[in-house]
Amino acid sequence: MVESFGNFKRDKYCGEVSLEDVGRELKVCGWVHRVRNHGGVIFIDLRDREGIVQVVVEEKTDPEAYEKADRVKPEWVIGVRGEVRRRPEGTENPKLKTGYVEIKAREIRIFNTSDPPPFPVDEETHVSEEIKLRYRYIDLRREFMKENLLFRHRFYQVVRRFFEEEGFVEIETPFLTKSTPEGARDFIVPSRLHPGKFYALPQSPQLFKQILMVAGFDRYFQIVKCFRDEDLRADRQPEFTQIDFEMSFVSEEDVMDVVERLVVRLFKELLGVELRRPFDRIPYEEALSRFGTDKPDRRFGLELIDLTDVFKNTKFKVFRNAIEQGGVVKAINFKNGNLSRKEIDELTVFVQKLGAKGLAWIKVEKGKLTSPIVKFFSEEETEKLLERVKAEEGDVIFFSADREEIVHRILGSLRLELAGRYSLVDGQKWDVVWVVDFPLMEWDEEEGRFVSLHHPFTAPKEEDEEKLREALKTEDLEERKRIVHAVRARAYDLVINGEEVGGGSIRIHRSDLQETVFKLLEISEEEAKDKFGFLLEALRFGAPPHGGFAFGLDRLVALMRGLDSIRDVIAFPKTQKGICMLTSAPDRVTPGQLKDVHIKVVE
RNA sequence: GGAGCCGUAGUUCAGCCUGGUCAGAACGCCGGCCUGUCAAGCCGGAGGUCGCGGGUUCAAAUCCCGUCGGCUCCGCCA
Numbered sequence: 001m002v003e004s005f006g007n008f009k010r011d012k013y014c015g016e017v018s019l020e021d022v023g024r025e026l027k028v029c030g031w032v033h034r035v036r037n038h039g040g041v042i043f044i045d046l047r048d049r050e051g052i053v054q055v056v057v058e059e060k061t062d063p064e065a066y067e068k069a070d071r072v073k074p075e076w077v078i079g080v081r082g083e084v085r086r087r088p089e090g091t092e093n094p095k096l097k098t099g100y101v102e103i104k105a106r107e108i109r110i111f112n113t114s115d116p117p118p119f120p121v122d123e124e125t126h127v128s129e130e131i132k133l134r135y136r137y138i139d140l141r142r143e144f145m146k147e148n149l150l151f152r153h154r155f156y157q158v159v160r161r162f163f164e165e166e167g168f169v170e171i172e173t174p175f176l177t178k179s180t181p182e183g184a185r186d187f188i189v190p191s192r193l194h195p196g197k198f199y200a201l202p203q204s205p206q207l208f209k210q211i212l213m214v215a216g217f218d219r220y221f222q223i224v225k226c227f228r229d230e231d232l233r234a235d236r237q238p239e240f241t242q243i244d245f246e247m248s249f250v251s252e253e254d255v256m257d258v259v260e261r262l263v264v265r266l267f268k269e270l271l272g273v274e275l276r277r278p279f280d281r282i283p284y285e286e287a288l289s290r291f292g293t294d295k296p297d298r299r300f301g302l303e304l305i306d307l308t309d310v311f312k313n314t315k316f317k318v319f320r321n322a323i324e325q326g327g328v329v330k331a332i333n334f335k336n337g338n339l340s341r342k343e344i345d346e347l348t349v350f351v352q353k354l355g356a357k358g359l360a361w362i363k364v365e366k367g368k369l370t371s372p373i374v375k376f377f378s379e380e381e382t383e384k385l386l387e388r389v390k391a392e393e394g395d396v397i398f399f400s401a402d403r404e405e406i407v408h409r410i411l412g413s414l415r416l417e418l419a420g421r422y423s424l425v426d427g428q429k430w431d432v433v434w435v436v437d438f439p440l441m442e443w444d445e446e447e448g449r450f451v452s453l454h455h456p457f458t459a460p461k462e463e464d465e466e467k468l469r470e471a472l473k474t475e476d477l478e479e480r481k482r483i484v485h486a487v488r489a490r491a492y493d494l495v496i497n498g499e500e501v502g503g504g505s506i507r508i509h510r511s512d513l514q515e516t517v518f519k520l521l522e523i524s525e526e527e528a529k530d531k532f533g534f535l536l537e538a539l540r541f542g543a544p545p546h547g548g549f550a551f552g553l554d555r556l557v558a559l560m561r562g563l564d565s566i567r568d569v570i571a572f573p574k575t576q577k578g579i580c581m582l583t584s585a586p587d588r589v590t591p592g593q594l595k596d597v598h599i600k601v602v603e
Numbered sequence: 604g605g606a607g608c609c610g611u612a613g614u615u616c617a618g619c620c621u622g623g624u625c626a627g628a629a630c631g632c633c634g635g636c637c638u639g640u641c642a643a644g645c646c647g648g649a650g651g652u653c654g655c656g657g658g659u660u661c662a663a664a665u666c667c668c669g670u671c672g673g674c675u676c677c678g679c680c681a
Contacts (some may be wrong), residue, residue: 038644039637054641074631091639099641116632119614124642125630128617130673183681201681230680231604353606354677455681565674576674 008079015051021084028103029054029079029111031141031576032072033121033190042069044105046080047121049146054093054102055080066112068108074139075114075121078111081107087129094239129499133581136572152272153556156223158269159243162262163315168221168245173208175201175225181523181531184228187238190597201227204550206455207535208244210507213546214538221245223553225396232576234497234565235555239574246548252490252506255547256434259494259502263432271560275432279494285438292412294438297498298431300424302415304330304408307399310384322401329401332411333389335420337396339363344396350417352399356410360399364391373399416498432496440464440489441520443481449522450484454491455519457514458505459547461488466514484520490547499572501556504549511539 011026030048037043044055057069059530072078082105093099114272118134119127121141132139139145163170170349177201179186186200202208202227212220227237249257260277267273285295290303308328311319319329340348348359362371388395398414400407419425440460452458460468464487471483491505508514514536516527528536554566567573575581594601 034643035642036639037637038640041638043640043643052641054640058638058639088639088641091641093641096641116613120642122642128610128615128673130610131614133673140613184679198656206681228680231678233680234675236680452681456679477646575672577672579672581673 001111002112005079005109005111008081008109008111009241010079013047013050014048014053015097017053017101017103018086019086019100020553022086022101023084025081025106027079027081030077031114031121032074032076032078034074035069035072037070042066042381044069044072044078044080044429046078046103047141049150051097053098054096055082055105056102057105057108061282065108068110068148069105072110073116075117075349076110077112077114077551078103079109079111081109091507097273111380120537130517130581133567133573133575136582140571145568148557148563149571150563153567155266155553155557155560158266159262162265163221164243166219166258168219169217170222171212171217171220172222173202173212173224175227177202177208178531180207180566181527182452182521184230187227187229190599192597195598204230205244206457206482207532209244209458209547209548210535210543211250211538213246213509214541214543215372216248216342216544218248218544219245220247220548232574233569235540235558237573238331238553238578239554240566244548245550245552246546248544250506250545250547251354252436252492252547255504255506255549256492259504259549259551263494266556266560267430270460272326275430279432279434281434281436284435284439285437287435289406292408292410292415292434293498294493295498296433296435296499297416297419297425297495298433299497300419301425302332302334302418302424304332304411304415305389306330307385307388310381310388311401314377314381317372318357318373319399319401322403325403327401328405328407328412329399330407331389331397331399332387332415332418334390334396334422335392336394337418337422338394339396340469347398347414347417351410351414354410354413355406356400356402359414360401362391362397362399364395365399385473392458405406421432428498435493435495436491438489438491438493439485440468440487440517441484443485450520450523451519454489454505456474456517456523456532457507459508459513461490464488465513468504468520472516472519492549494549496556496559499555499559500552501559502549504547504553506545506547509539509543509545511536511543514539526562 008027008029010029014026014028014030017026017028028046028048033045033047033052035042035044040059041126042057045052046055057066059066067471075172080104084101084103087100087102117138119125121138123143125505126473127139140149176189176199179188179436180203181200184203186203189199189201191197192200205222205224207277209220223238224242224244227239230236232238245258247258260279265276267275283295284294287294289306290296292304305329306328308323312323314320322329344361351359360373362369362374377385391397397413400410438453440458441452442449455596467483467487469603471480474480474483491503491507493503494501508517515528554569557569561569563569573578578583
């Protein structure tokens with residue numbers, strides 16, 4: 001039933017058969033996409049990577065081929081030899097790239113049969129994520145996934161060409177490396193040769209790329225897998241890919257320039273979109289105060305408006321309490337929102353899930369104010385607030401009053417929710433923005449110490465360096481917090497359409513400064529030596545000034561394709577619980593394997 | 604660690620609120636017919652541990668509890 005492939009070498013891809021081939025006899029190979037059997041004449045849509053071509057088999061002229069065509073089913077693998085001809089007038093299919101031609105089969109060879117696929121290889125049928133991942137090889141045959149992966153391939157090539165032209169050197173860094181205390185949880189790998197010791201998979205090649213700078217490679221890049229053992233999201237996988245690069249003898253301007261030119265190139269070559277350079281820059285503090293987040297999406301309005309001063313003497317308790325406790329009152333004005341009470345209630349539930357106590361609101365309706373709270377405001381307060389938010393007929397104004405970070409979180413999320421619910425985003429627009437002037441560290445209440453916002457190797461602004469030493473001198477924690485919070489980092493994040501697609505910084509290249517930072521982070525000398533000793537040591541052997549950047553490749557590719565989930569641009573992604581549906585990893589290993597690596601599992 | 608949605612033929616779903624003609628549809632599959640279709644068409648047929656376990660009840664896909672899995676989100680992810 002199944003025939004040998006022999007030397008049935010194809011002449012071209014199915015999807016590439018064109019009018020130029022008319023009159024030629026050629027061989028094509030592929031998967032049976034669909035069969036239309038009319039009795040006497042059978043149409044087979046034959047599919048490969050490049051597309052679909054129609055094969056016609058007639059009983060009258062080619063009885064042997066017809067007999068085989070009569071047996072084939074979807075997803076069987078066949079070869080076809082036949083003459084390419086123009087389709088009869090009126091039977092062309094403009095939906096197909098090859099729709100003006102067809103192959104009149106003389107010979108059909110069945111290379112393999114197929115069980116009926118668990119779901120059809122078409123674009124019409126929605127299939128659950130679970131089934132798609134379990135039969136990923138079927139899913140990858142579908143146009144959608146195929147195009148995503150081919151796009152990703154073209155993306156890699158643009159990146160490599162760019163860095164090659166720019167004089168960067170591609171160097172691989174190890175996957176079996178050392179666990180680091182800061183940051184995400186590590187995936188760890190037991191060592192057979194060293195009982196009780198473990199490698200860790202890298203969260204990023206950060207330290208290695210810095211050491212490559214010390215080694216003098218000057219410009220390094222790599223497209224590299226990174227690993228973080230944290231809970232997953234639509235845009236987070238336990239293993240993901242970064243475009244990582246690092247440069248010596250540069251300032252942030254040089255690094256950002258490289259990033260901008262690469263991003264412009266990617267958008268131009270892959271999407272035909274011209275992005276304007278230089279990209280806008282927005283300071284971290286401004287991003288927070290205007291958009292409630294450090295990854296602003298500026299494609300729509302709904303900016304946060306500060307009303308703290310308006311209500312500083314208000315009688316309305318909710319606002320006054322918040323202000324008295326050092327908090328703020330902010331609002332967003334949903335211009336011409338015209339929301340119903342029911343819609344407002346739904347939004348209230350939404351913010352409550354985020355930890356808001358409630359959602360205060362005002363509707364401007366038929367020239368009047370509808371609101372549960374306006375009655376508590378003085379005339380002056382109402383007037384000022386309406387003026388400040390530029391209230392007009394149809395507007396709905398939402399308020400949040402609490403600690404600043406909570407207000408930002410609530411209104412920042414509400415802003416995105418409104419944009420999503422009421423389709424306020426122009427899908428044609430690309431909003432590309434740098435977020436700059438990050439604080440170097442912030443106080444972590446839970447841990448009771450400072451933590452790096454970026455990572456511990458990020459350099460402070462030169463003019464702020466002295467403050468770090470000053471902060472170490474004082475024992476007064478509040479004083480220290482005040483000083484440290486004023487220290488800004490030489491870091492920069494790239495945000496596109498409200499998604500963080502990458503970040504980088506100028507690094508610390510002096511061991512004394514690096515030690516000062518470790519001290520402030522309360523990483524003890526022993527720990528610093530134990531975990532980062534090799535870096536500190538390297539910094540003493542002629543480390544050049546350097547800095548770099550890393551893109552989240554999966555996110556950027558998904559974003560450019562207009563996709564919400566990075567699973568759709570990864571060939572073999574994991575589920576939300578980190579399981580590979582195809583292979584059933586992670587899985588048990590044999591007792592012998594465990595013994596080899598000196599591991600005992602406690603049930 | 605927490606919240607929400609989902610789980611019923613191979614697939615996508617309806618049925619669940621209000622327990623009892625509730626085992627249903629479409630596509631797919633199998634058989635037959637059909638010479639210009641392209642999500643071909645027409646006729647016929649097979650196919651289900653209603654995720655799993657327990658409970659309530661005369662009776663559970665349906666109500667309750669637990670559990671497993673998928674998705675989305677919060678925490679977390681420098």
